[in-house]
Amino acid sequence: MISIKNLHASIDGKEILKGINLEVKAGEVHAIMGPNGSGKSTLSSVLAGNEDYEITEGSVDFMGEDLLEYSTEERARMGIFLAFQYPIEIPGVSNMNFLRTAINETRESKGEEPIAAKEFLAMVKEKSALVELDNSLLKRYVNEGFSGGEKKRNEIFQMAMLEPKLAILDETDSGLDIDALKIVSHGVNTLKNKDNATVVITHYQRLLDYIVPDFVHVLYKGKIVKSGTKELALELEEKGYDWIKEEVNA
Amino acid sequence: MSSTLTTNKTQEFVSHIAENKLAVWNELTAIRESGLEALAQLEFPTTRDEYWKYSRTTKITKNHYHFNPIASANIDLSEVRIEGLDAYEIVMVNGFFNEELSSLPKTDVLEVKSFEECTTEELTAYFSQNLDTMSNFFSALNTAYFSEGIMIIAKGVCDKPIHLIHYSEGEKVISQPRNLFVTKKNAELSIIKSSVNKNTADFFYNSVNEFFIGENSHMNYYVIQNYEEGINVMSTNVATQEKNSTFSAFNYTLKGDWIRNNTNVFVKGEHCESNLYGAYQPKEKQHIDNHTIMDHMMPNCESNEQYKGTVADKATGVFNGKVFVRKDAQKINAFQSNNNILLSDDATMNSKPELEIYADDVKCSHGSTSGQLDEEAVFYLQSRGLSKESATALLIGAFLGEVVEKIKIPELKEKVLGMYGME
Numbered sequence: 001m002i003s004i005k006n007l008h009a010s011i012d013g014k015e016i017l018k019g020i021n022l023e024v025k026a027g028e029v030h031a032i033m034g035p036n037g038s039g040k041s042t043l044s045s046v047l048a049g050n051e052d053y054e055i056t057e058g059s060v061d062f063m064g065e066d067l068l069e070y071s072t073e074e075r076a077r078m079g080i081f082l083a084f085q086y087p088i089e090i091p092g093v094s095n096m097n098f099l100r101t102a103i104n105e106t107r108e109s110k111g112e113e114p115i116a117a118k119e120f121l122a123m124v125k126e127k128s129a130l131v132e133l134d135n136s137l138l139k140r141y142v143n144e145g146f147s148g149g150e151k152k153r154n155e156i157f158q159m160a161m162l163e164p165k166l167a168i169l170d171e172t173d174s175g176l177d178i179d180a181l182k183i184v185s186h187g188v189n190t191l192k193n194k195d196n197a198t199v200v201i202t203h204y205q206r207l208l209d210y211i212v213p214d215f216v217h218v219l220y221k222g223k224i225v226k227s228g229t230k231e232l233a234l235e236l237e238e239k240g241y242d243w244i245k246e247e248v249n250a
Numbered sequence: 251m252s253s254t255l256t257t258n259k260t261q262e263f264v265s266h267i268a269e270n271k272l273a274v275w276n277e278l279t280a281i282r283e284s285g286l287e288a289l290a291q292l293e294f295p296t297t298r299d300e301y302w303k304y305s306r307t308t309k310i311t312k313n314h315y316h317f318n319p320i321a322s323a324n325i326d327l328s329e330v331r332i333e334g335l336d337a338y339e340i341v342m343v344n345g346f347f348n349e350e351l352s353s354l355p356k357t358d359v360l361e362v363k364s365f366e367e368c369t370t371e372e373l374t375a376y377f378s379q380n381l382d383t384m385s386n387f388f389s390a391l392n393t394a395y396f397s398e399g400i401m402i403i404a405k406g407v408c409d410k411p412i413h414l415i416h417y418s419e420g421e422k423v424i425s426q427p428r429n430l431f432v433t434k435k436n437a438e439l440s441i442i443k444s445s446v447n448k449n450t451a452d453f454f455y456n457s458v459n460e461f462f463i464g465e466n467s468h469m470n471y472y473v474i475q476n477y478e479e480g481i482n483v484m485s486t487n488v489a490t491q492e493k494n495s496t497f498s499a500f501n502y503t504l505k506g507d508w509i510r511n512n513t514n515v516f517v518k519g520e521h522c523e524s525n526l527y528g529a530y531q532p533k534e535k536q537h538i539d540n541h542t543i544m545d546h547m548m549p550n551c552e553s554n555e556q557y558k559g560t561v562a563d564k565a566t567g568v569f570n571g572k573v574f575v576r577k578d579a580q581k582i583n584a585f586q587s588n589n590n591i592l593l594s595d596d597a598t599m600n601s602k603p604e605l606e607i608y609a610d611d612v613k614c615s616h617g618s619t620s621g622q623l624d625e626e627a628v629f630y631l632q633s634r635g636l637s638k639e640s641a642t643a644l645l646i647g648a649f650l651g652e653v654v655e656k657i658k659i660p661e662l663k664e665k666v667l668g669m670y671g672m673e
């Protein structure tokens with residue numbers, strides 16, 4: 001589904017990603033772990049098309065297209081979804097209005113008719129139940145005054161509404177208590193099928209008890225320095241990142 | 251020396267206007283003369299004057315104007331009508347009342363009449379009786395040479411709002427309507443003012459509205475400014491509130507080459523509420539200026555003022571809001587804010603909030619912000635599939651929408667939201 005080759009990216013002249021290689025196939029769940037400052041969030045921002053970053057080298061193939069040629073909104077319409085580590089509060093824009101606009105612009109770009117009001121509402125009802133997001137939150141302004149857990153559930157709700165091909169969850173577990181973590185994970189697992197893929201970026205192994213990855217990668221100093229299966233995550237949880245750092249720096 | 255020059259400039263500008271024949275009634279002769287006297291005293295407006303510092307009036311004062319009460323043959327007002335809203339309509343054409351196009355109330359509760367139909371008592375009670383009606387050059391000009399006007403007196407709770415529509419057409423035409431709005435004790439009235447201009451060039455619209463909000467009465471005044479090219483707009487609104495009354499002024503400026511709004515409220519009684527709201531979005535080379543005065547002269551009152559704007563391209567926005575709390579006007583809650591978003595590097599916003607407080611037991615706050623659109627929010631919306639344009643529009647809508655949401659008439663709110671591209 002997505003093939004990242006030798007990806008280099010920098011911000012304000014400072015190189016953060018120094019040659020990422022990653023291949024994710026449909027139906028797979030990949031976890032990217034790593035110590036703070038290793039470039040995890042940069043990778044997700046770059047894939048989503050954040051123009052603050054400059055791509056200096058490498059390529060990203062997404063379902064046969066050169067992803068880096070497309071704007072943020074075009075990538076979203078192609079099926080890339082980024083669940084933000086820190087979802088933005090947007091006072092004055094209601095969740096519902098925002099989502100309807102997002103869905104309709106995606107449909108319009110594909111030459112489809114706007115979603116019917118009834119269909120939209122039915123979809124909202126179904127998908128919000130999935131992450132136990134209260135109806136009153138849907139009518140409120142986007143993320144404004146939401147708790148940390150509500151914001152993350154809102155991200156997964158948006159993901160459910162937009163039905164992406166590739167979902168990138170950036171530290172979705174950060175700040176979540178175990179109950180919220182279970183709800184979010186349940187949402188993600190329910191949305192998983194053989195035609196889509198998930199990349200889970202996390203600092204902690206805990207999330208991977210609930211969203212079980214097929215592959216685990218360790219990102220350090222802007223490169224993937226180790227890849228393995230879910231057992232690698234357990235090893236990292238037990239031993240920390242120091243042994244990896246030593247291996248790399250050796 | 252400089253005062254002679256001022257007078258000469260004033261004379262030069264005024265002499266062409268004075269050539270026009272305007273209606274004269276005995277009761278109004280003295281009023282027109284008082285306007286002339288004020289004009290002779292006032293400095294000719296230049297940017298050296300603090301009041302006109304950010305709004306150059308040369309493009310107005312360089313022209314020679316004439317009045318033109320044109321016929322009503324091809325006037326189409328459908329664009330400003332408000333769907334689903336039942337309202338009385340008062341139409342003024344180039345500053346002259348047009349009864350044929352108007353649909354006036356036939357009720358004892360609400361009187362709408364020309365100055366000719368007013369009694370001497372009514373005219374002397376209200377015309378130019380507001381404080382500060384003639385403190386600026388253009389309102390004095392209006393007093394001396396107003397084209398025509400109407401008196402609206404609400405004596406009770408009015409069943410429908412009044413929709414006042416000003417139609418402007420012509421080249422180097424001056425329109426100087428003068429309207430008086432009165433809510434008597436316990437009355438309630440809402441007024442919506444819309445404007446239509448067609449084929450205007452160097453048109454000068456200079457209106458003065460006076461509001462008298464009687465004891466325990468409520469008045470709402472909504473202004474929608476959505477002008478095509480070729481018209482410069484000077485709009486002065488002066489309100490006086492008696493005790494226990496509420497006055498709310500809402501100003502929505504969508505577009506206009508050059509607009510200056512002066513909205514001044516004088517609270518002369520206790521336990522009053524005053525609300526001043528405004529939204530503006532100058533683009534291209536437009537110039538939109540809002541000056542307000544909120545004068546608390548008596549204790550135990552509350553005022554809320556909120557103006558928000560987005561300034562794009564090479565446009566200029568101006569906000570100057572003065573709040574006075576007079577000595578002995580204790581227990582005043584006065585709140586004022588002005589927030590702006592600059593959408594381009596060439597856009598200019600001049601924001602000047604001013605507080606003058608002479609009482610010691612008051613709660614007053616004011617704030618002014620000018621910033622840029624939240625780029626993180628734009629990225630967030632784009633990452634969900636919204637184009638940059640619609641993400642920007644949505645955020646601007648959310649920003650200005652807060653002020654539009656204040657509208658209390660649902661049909662009007664819907665129309666204004668639609669005009670700003672919000673839903």
